[in-house]
Amino acid sequence: MAAAGFWGFLAASSLILGALVAITGRLQGRALALTIGFGVGALVSAVAYDLFEEAVRASATGASVAAGFVAGAVTFYVGDELIERMDRRSGKDADGGDGLPILLGAVLDGIPESIVLGLSLVGASAPSLAVLVAVFISNVPESVTASTKMLEHGRSRSWVIGIWFAVALASGLSAALGFALLANAPGDFVAFVDAFAAGAILTLLADDLLPEAHGESDKLVGLMTAAGFAVAAFLTFTE
Numbered sequence: 001m002a003a004a005g006f007w008g009f010l011a012a013s014s015l016i017l018g019a020l021v022a023i024t025g026r027l028q029g030r031a032l033a034l035t036i037g038f039g040v041g042a043l044v045s046a047v048a049y050d051l052f053e054e055a056v057r058a059s060a061t062g063a064s065v066a067a068g069f070v071a072g073a074v075t076f077y078v079g080d081e082l083i084e085r086m087d088r089r090s091g092k093d094a095d096g097g098d099g100l101p102i103l104l105g106a107v108l109d110g111i112p113e114s115i116v117l118g119l120s121l122v123g124a125s126a127p128s129l130a131v132l133v134a135v136f137i138s139n140v141p142e143s144v145t146a147s148t149k150m151l152e153h154g155r156s157r158s159w160v161i162g163i164w165f166a167v168a169l170a171s172g173l174s175a176a177l178g179f180a181l182l183a184n185a186p187g188d189f190v191a192f193v194d195a196f197a198a199g200a201i202l203t204l205l206a207d208d209l210l211p212e213a214h215g216e217s218d219k220l221v222g223l224m225t226a227a228g229f230a231v232a233a234f235l236t237f238t239e
Contacts, residue, residue, distance in 0.1 A: 001180045004118040008175025011117060011135045012110055012168040018143025019164045023157050027144055036213040037221035039141035040205055041228025046134040047198045049236045051116070055194035058187040068192035072108065072199025079104045080207060099149030105204030106142055107167055110135075112197035114171040118178030119190060134232040145212055 021027050027035060055065045080101045113135055147160050182189070213221045 001176050004121045004179035005172040005176035007121065007132065008114040008117050008178075009168055009172030011132050011175075012114065012139065012171035014136045014139040015106060015110075015143040015164040015168055016161065018140040019147040019161050021140070022144045022147035022151060022160070028148070030218055032141070032144060032148070033213045033215065033218055033221055034224045036141040036145060036209055037224035038228035039138040040209050040213060041225040041230070042134045042232040043138040043201055043205060043228075044225075045229045045232035045236065046138070047201050049233060050134070051113070051194045051198040051201075054116070055191040055198065058194065059191035060188055064188035064191040065195045068195030069199040071192075072112075072196035072201075073203045074199075075196075076105055076108050076200045076203040076207075079108070099146035099153070101208050102142055102146035102149075102204070103163065103167075105200060105208065106139070106146070107170070108200035109197045109204065110139075110167060110171050111174045112193045112200070114174035115178035115182065115193050116190070116197070118175035118180075119182055119185075121175075121179050129235055133235050137228070137232070142209065145209065 052065075052069075055068065056062070059065045083100045083104065117132070117135075143164055147164070150160050151157070213225075
């Protein structure tokens with residue numbers, strides 16, 4: 001259980017790293033857009049070859065996969081809408097410019113991912129390297145983008161680091177609970193959790209990260225997205 005918690009926290013610790021990078025202010029403009037593009041590609045690969053594929057494999061009928069995917073997508077969409085309404089009431093930008101939608105996405109995909117990471121340790125000494133690396137890499141641009149926006153909207157440095165540290169701790173706890181409590185869970189439940197994370201991730205990518213990456217109108221973002229996908233896919237197939 002402790003090992004599962006460690007791996008879950010390790011995978012999510014790159015969120016803290018991203019916040020520290022954002023505080024330095026050295027990753028901006030084109031460099032940030034290209035980094036986001038790479039992270040998007042890695043996440044797409046994780047969705048296609050790990051989360052969704054594992055969900056289909058674990059499900060007995062496929063209904064749990066569809067239910068989980070829709071639930072993840074709708075949950076992120078509703079949460080994003082609520083954040084925008086709160087921003088409108090407070091007089092802030094209504095386009096998610098404060099980074100909170102990306103923070104929401106990090107929680108909605110990170111917690112289920114960590115549960116799955118913990119489950120992958122049942123009967124094994126280490127988690128899937130592909131999932132671990134894909135999550136770690138993709139967390140960095142996600143955190144840099146959200147942290148930069150939160151800092152621009154008046155959040156303190158300690159608040160930004162603290163919130164990501166809390167998310168990383170929650171991820172570690174989720175991995176530990178996934179290992180300890182769900183080892184004998186029905187396959188359809190595991191499929192639902194996998195698909196939930198996949199739905200939340202894809203909605204986050206389409207609504208926030210991809211538009212942010214292409215904000216610089218740099219076509220190299222497309223190549224970096226392909227590169228991120230290729231690296232994560234390579235790690236998956238070489239395990």
